[in-house]
Amino acid sequence: MRPGCNLFNAKLGELRKNRTMTPRAAQTTNDLGPYLKSARRSVGLTLRDVEAKTDITNGYLSQIENQLIAKPSPNVLFQLAELYGVEYSDLLVRAGHRVPTAVSGQRAELLNGIPLRALEDLTETEKNDLMDYLKYLKSKR
Template identity: 40%
Template sequence: MKSSEQDSGRRSLGQYLASIRQDRKLTLRDVEEATGKEVSNAYLSQIENDKIKKPSPNILLVLSTTYDISYEQLMEMAGYSTSSGKANPGRRKVPTFAEHNLTAEEEGKLLEYLQFLRSRK
């Protein structure tokens, strides 16, 4: 991972997609089959390893549908503009783990940890 990515604390598109695939317990070949071979396992591997940083919107749409995750989020992570051009400086991004199919217990533990982090300020 590049130091700028480490400094920002944000995962790359490739890291994010790899985490979703692994959470779903899918192999690269499983995804290739699930996409009707619209996304080859080799191409997905290159995305996940950050060799391809800006896949086409069509590829992102196929992956968002396959993984049942936000297309808009993938577009933003790939560097595509998804807003109507109006900035909303008061809006904050909220991290979500919804796409990771957390159990109620895992969700509770995350909320406890968040509370702990906030209490340290």
């Protein structure tokens, strides 16, 4: 072993222990791992408990919590949000995923000019008839 290797390995171990993140990484992950670990502990679950209740292995979750995986899939985040009782959109942001923004108020109330309230008041038969009519219109294109 070269003379400087021990010093290098010691510094590398110290960096891993302190795990300082670059500003870019900090903006992307925004403390997702520690936040998930805290949320899991606050609901009294172990890694194995989470594995038993979801399809997320305890090893994978451990890697997320220890910031070895910075951007888990939205599916994984959704399962954890449901289990921990935290906001799904918050987890998406912390993981660096894009979060869809709400549409403007007027646009949200209309679907291509149709008031959404009108669709809510339909009976099941009327909904089925409407779907059939939409299929018919598409077939005429």
